[in-house]
Amino acid sequence: MNRRELLKLLGQTSGGLIAASLLSGCQAKAIDLLFSLDPDEPLPDHLITPLGEFYVQSYALPSKVNADKWTLKITGEVETPLTLTLDEVLRSPQEEFYLTMECIGNPAGGNLIGNAQWTGTPLLPFLKKAGIKPEATEFALKGADWYETTLPVADVMRSDVRLVHRMNGEALTTDHGYPVRIIVPGHFGQKQPKWLVEVKAIAKPKTGFWENQGWSNVAEIPTHALTRQVQKSRVWNKQHQVKLERDGDAGWEKGMMIAGVALDRSSPITAIEVSTDNGETWRSIEQNRPESPHEWTLWRYLWKPTQPGHYTLLARAKSERQQQPLEDKNGKDGSSGVLRIQAILQT
Ligand SMILES: Nc1nc2c(c(=O)[nH]1)N[C@H]1C(S)=C(S)[C@@H](COP(=O)(O)O)O[C@H]1N2
Ligand SMILES: [Mo]
Numbered sequence: 001m002n003r004r005e006l007l008k009l010l011g012q013t014s015g016g017l018i019a020a021s022l023l024s025g026c027q028a029k030a031i032d033l034l035f036s037l038d039p040d041e042p043l044p045d046h047l048i049t050p051l052g053e054f055y056v057q058s059y060a061l062p063s064k065v066n067a068d069k070w071t072l073k074i075t076g077e078v079e080t081p082l083t084l085t086l087d088e089v090l091r092s093p094q095e096e097f098y099l100t101m102e103c104i105g106n107p108a109g110g111n112l113i114g115n116a117q118w119t120g121t122p123l124l125p126f127l128k129k130a131g132i133k134p135e136a137t138e139f140a141l142k143g144a145d146w147y148e149t150t151l152p153v154a155d156v157m158r159s160d161v162r163l164v165h166r167m168n169g170e171a172l173t174t175d176h177g178y179p180v181r182i183i184v185p186g187h188f189g190q191k192q193p194k195w196l197v198e199v200k201a202i203a204k205p206k207t208g209f210w211e212n213q214g215w216s217n218v219a220e221i222p223t224h225a226l227t228r229q230v231q232k233s234r235v236w237n238k239q240h241q242v243k244l245e246r247d248g249d250a251g252w253e254k255g256m257m258i259a260g261v262a263l264d265r266s267s268p269i270t271a272i273e274v275s276t277d278n279g280e281t282w283r284s285i286e287q288n289r290p291e292s293p294h295e296w297t298l299w300r301y302l303w304k305p306t307q308p309g310h311y312t313l314l315a316r317a318k319s320e321r322q323q324q325p326l327e328d329k330n331g332k333d334g335s336s337g338v339l340r341i342q343a344i345l346q347t
Pocket of ligand 1: 054055056057058060101102103104142143144145147175176177188189190191192193194195210
């Protein structure tokens with residue numbers, strides 16, 4: 001199965017989820033129906049994606065790992081190969097951090113993104129203990145499902161790379177990599193193997209599973225904004241279209257809340273701009289300022305249209321590093337494009 005087929009499948013799955021949640025009248029289940037629509041309430045510091053709504057992207061069936069038998073091997077170009085048990089990982093100093101995971105195949109504005117609070121221990125002390133030889137250029141990170149990806153030595157030997165075993169305060173589920181996955185901040189999901197079993201220092205660079213199929217081997221997250229909802233409608237649907245009804249005599253005076261998230265590999269998001277006229281004019285809007293650049297920035301704009309009709313809504317982000325380009329670019333180095341949302345204001 002290639003990624004396109006996988007994405008199609010995922011699309012169907014999440015579509016099914018939404019349909020089911022609407023049928024059961026369960027609003028809370030609707031994916032990413034976001035933060036407060038009340039403009040008087042401040043934006044929250046964190047917006048966590050509940051476990052049941054967090055996207056799952058696995059190239060094969062999830063690996064059911066027996067935690068008692070699980071080990072992590074640190075091998076290859078090292079002075080002393082190590083074999084860690086789960087107990088050793090859990091007894092090491094733990095850190096909690098917020099980080100947004102996104103798939104490189106997520107189209108502009110798509111659903112293959114989620115934010116969680118993760119718990120794990122830094123990998124660096126174990127790498128130092130093993131002693132990485134100067135010949136090593138990369139690490140190959142391997143999962144129990146034979147998934148493999150590689151990263152330069154310097155990217156993995158950072159203090160914020162962690163062996164993660166909890167997500168939103170609970171043990172990782174099988175789908176998300178139980179018992180241990182690695183998280184390398186700044187990179188798309190493909191660089192975060194689940195069911196991690198081996199970290200191998202290698203001398204000769206190689207490419208991994210998705211990278212062999214043409215997806216970026218760098219896979220760093222560009223500066224980008226994703227629009228998630230307009231008023232109470234999620235915008236990620238086939239037509240990228242929302243229909244908004246007039247609110248009685250008040251018309252649209254109370255406004256329509258346009259809301260979303262933004263992310264970059266390393267730099268804080270400094271501005272979000274929204275256009276409601278297909279990019280003719282832009283305005284800077286409200287955003288929160290997360291402590292970590294690896295957690296999504298939340299933003300919203302109370303749009304007050306006065307006329308019925310068709311509008312094209314766009315949102316773009318700016319970070320200290322770059323300004324998001326306008327073209328809808330869904331390439332193999334990750335979508336950095338701008339979703340054009342058709343908003344139909346009914347009379
Ligand atoms: N072992 C393993 N790890 C994996 C994958 C996989 O198929 N196998 N998929 C990767 C991809 S492409 C993404 S986007 C993320 C998704 O993580 P999630 O399923 O926890 O959301 O996991 C990554 N880690
Ligand atoms: Mo992915």
